[in-house]
Amino acid sequence: MTVQQNGGQALVAALHAHGVDTVFGIPGTHNLSAFAALPEFGIRTVLTRHEQGAGYAADGYARVSGRPGVCLTTSGPAILNAAAAAAQAWSDSVPVLFVSPGLPTDHPGLGNGYLHEVRDQRAAMGSIVAYSHRVGSVAEIPRAVAAAFTAMTGGRPRPVHLEIPLDLLEATAAVEPVAPVRVPTAVPPPAELDAAARLLRAAQRPVLLVGGGAKAAAGPLRALAERLGAPVLTTANGKGVLDEDHPLAVGAGLHQPSARRLAEDADVVLAVGTELAPSDLWTGPYTLTGILVRIDIDAAAVTTNADPAVRLVGDAAATLDALAKSLDPVSGNGCYSDHYHSQGRARAEVARAALRADAAVEGAAWREILAALAPVVDGSTVIAGDSTMVCYYGALSGLAVHRPAGFLYPTGGGTLGYGLPAAIGAKVAEPQSRVLAILGDGGIMFTVAELAAAAQLGLALPVLVVDNGGYGEIRNEMIDRGDPVTAVDLGSVEFGSVDFAALAGAMGCHGVRIDDPAELTASVTKALAADRPTVLWLPTSG
Ligand SMILES: Cc1ncc(C[n+]2csc(CCOP(=O)(O)OP(=O)(O)O)c2C)c(N)n1
Ligand SMILES: [Mg+2]
Numbered sequence: 001m002t003v004q005q006n007g008g009q010a011l012v013a014a015l016h017a018h019g020v021d022t023v024f025g026i027p028g029t030h031n032l033s034a035f036a037a038l039p040e041f042g043i044r045t046v047l048t049r050h051e052q053g054a055g056y057a058a059d060g061y062a063r064v065s066g067r068p069g070v071c072l073t074t075s076g077p078a079i080l081n082a083a084a085a086a087a088q089a090w091s092d093s094v095p096v097l098f099v100s101p102g103l104p105t106d107h108p109g110l111g112n113g114y115l116h117e118v119r120d121q122r123a124a125m126g127s128i129v130a131y132s133h134r135v136g137s138v139a140e141i142p143r144a145v146a147a148a149f150t151a152m153t154g155g156r157p158r159p160v161h162l163e164i165p166l167d168l169l170e171a172t173a174a175v176e177p178v179a180p181v182r183v184p185t186a187v188p189p190p191a192e193l194d195a196a197a198r199l200l201r202a203a204q205r206p207v208l209l210v211g212g213g214a215k216a217a218a219g220p221l222r223a224l225a226e227r228l229g230a231p232v233l234t235t236a237n238g239k240g241v242l243d244e245d246h247p248l249a250v251g252a253g254l255h256q257p258s259a260r261r262l263a264e265d266a267d268v269v270l271a272v273g274t275e276l277a278p279s280d281l282w283t284g285p286y287t288l289t290g291i292l293v294r295i296d297i298d299a300a301a302v303t304t305n306a307d308p309a310v311r312l313v314g315d316a317a318a319t320l321d322a323l324a325k326s327l328d329p330v331s332g333n334g335c336y337s338d339h340y341h342s343q344g345r346a347r348a349e350v351a352r353a354a355l356r357a358d359a360a361v362e363g364a365a366w367r368e369i370l371a372a373l374a375p376v377v378d379g380s381t382v383i384a385g386d387s388t389m390v391c392y393y394g395a396l397s398g399l400a401v402h403r404p405a406g407f408l409y410p411t412g413g414g415t416l417g418y419g420l421p422a423a424i425g426a427k428v429a430e431p432q433s434r435v436l437a438i439l440g441d442g443g444i445m446f447t448v449a450e451l452a453a454a455a456q457l458g459l460a461l462p463v464l465v466v467d468n469g470g471y472g473e474i475r476n477e478m479i480d481r482g483d484p485v486t487a488v489d490l491g492s493v494e495f496g497s498v499d500f501a502a503l504a505g506a507m508g509c510h511g512v513r514i515d516d517p518a519e520l521t522a523s524v525t526k527a528l529a530a531d532r533p534t535v536l537w538l539p540t541s542g
Contacts, residue, residue, distance in 0.1 A: 028074025055085020213273020229344025417446025
């Protein structure tokens with residue numbers, strides 16, 4: 001049914017039609033008609049204090065809700081402020097729709113000094129997301145939104161940028177809505193499933209490697225792991241897809257020497273929804289002695305970093321289900337499965353002990369912190385981490401989580417400033433769940449303004465700041481290289497550092513200084529029930 005709408009209404013109506021109920025963003029002169037339409041369609045705005053924060057919050061929202069996040073900014077500097085978040089979402093395959101106005105349709109390409117003018121905004125964004133599209137008319141908006149959602153949800157999730165010329169956001173035209181396109185669930189052909197099933201059936205020492213692409217496949221993944229009796233290792237983004245308390249869960253962190261040994265000794269490795277990327281493996285590719293089978297939704301990525309013997313291109317959940325069915329007819333009386341089950345559990349137990357030992361060595365400096373946090377991590381808990389040592393040397397392998405998307409971490413982009421806004425997005429997506437942000441004293445300052453956003457929302461969000469007086473990772477690298485140590489100190493508690501507890505208070509949050517990590521169990525528990533965010537400032541020595 002054709003309706004008369006301005007561009008802002010057409011945009012918001014199309015978002016609404018695709019199930020969007022929340023957008024993260026900041027209004028500006030150029031996107032007012034879009035903001036005006038949001039309440040008309042009952043869409044909630046989460047107002048951040050910087051567009052980078054809006055982008056990371058939309059990313060956290062998307063990871064936890066399993067639905068695309070939406071980041072609505074104004075033009076030029078505003079959308080460019082969100083660019084780091086767009087790049088981060090791309091590198092971790094997170095579906096986030098970035099929407100901004102563009103310069104008007106009659107704007108001279110050579111430039112004329114227009115407000116927020118950027119030489120080629122679409123090209124700037126297009127080089128970091130799946131694609132950036134500039135609509136040519138109001139009537140095109142519903143189709144452009146439908147196409148963006150199809151791209152974000154129909155295959156490998158990636159961010160998309162939509163640019164709507166600012167005069168079209170204001171102009172009224174006849175608009176024909178476009179209903180969401182349902183993309184069929186991709187399953188590999190039977191012959192390939194049979195080939196994989198044959199290998200897995202014969203496997204004596206199978207191992208599953210699980211990445212973020214398996215986040216929506218927790219049930220089938222667990223069922224297949226149990227059916228095979230296969231120990232399960234995960235990447236950072238796959239952490240928690242199998243409850244880390246499950247007997248077959250070895251843990252997270254493919255870089256750990258014990259993880260590498262387990263995978264390299266396996267006779268069949270089934271990798272599900274992971275790129276096996278350098279940012280997962282850290283110290284170079286695995287040298288597998290066994291046979292590799294991969295499941296990936298992205299046909300172009302199923303050979304990335306390692307070309308498997310069997311390439312299963314399909315949706316992780318549907319493919320795991322189909323694989324289980326291909327295995328079942330032969331398992332017959334179930335003895336086969338029981339045999340492997342007990343053997344697999346024993347292998348997983350040994351591997352888990354080895355991974356925990358690795359994690360204890362790597363995370364020694366944060367041992368007390370992680371021990372104090374462990375009791376507050378329940379089945380709902382989401383840890384939103386930043387690119388700080390306590391997260392990647394500590395929590396990644398040393399703090400168990402129990403749910404998919406239980407660990408939000410900027411794996412591919414490695415960007416500082418992700419953790420706090422991602423935690424806000426997660427808490428907005430699941431207000432009843434426990435969400436805990438963990439940041440360094442360096443990283444928090446990149447998006448510290450979002451404490452005010454979280455306070456305004458009244459989020460019961462503990463924000464742990466592990467303060468080692470600077471850019472610890474970089475300081476260590478400089479020392480290791482024998483370089484002069486420079487530009488890494490952010491002040492000490494005695495001199496020049498930020499009083500994060502006082503800062504929290506000034507931003508409408510609670511703020512507490514933690515002198516003994518053991519206090520964290522009680523402080524985090526209290527913060528999870530508070531009327532606003534609580535910054536837990538933990539000065540440390542290293
Ligand atoms: C946006 C961005 N800028 C710079 C870097 C480089 N970098 C990586 S780790 C790091 C130090 C982070 O300090 P902090 O958050 O305090 O964590 P710590 O290393 O002390 O644990 C820096 C500057 C980065 N990863 N991302
Ligand atoms: Mg630091």
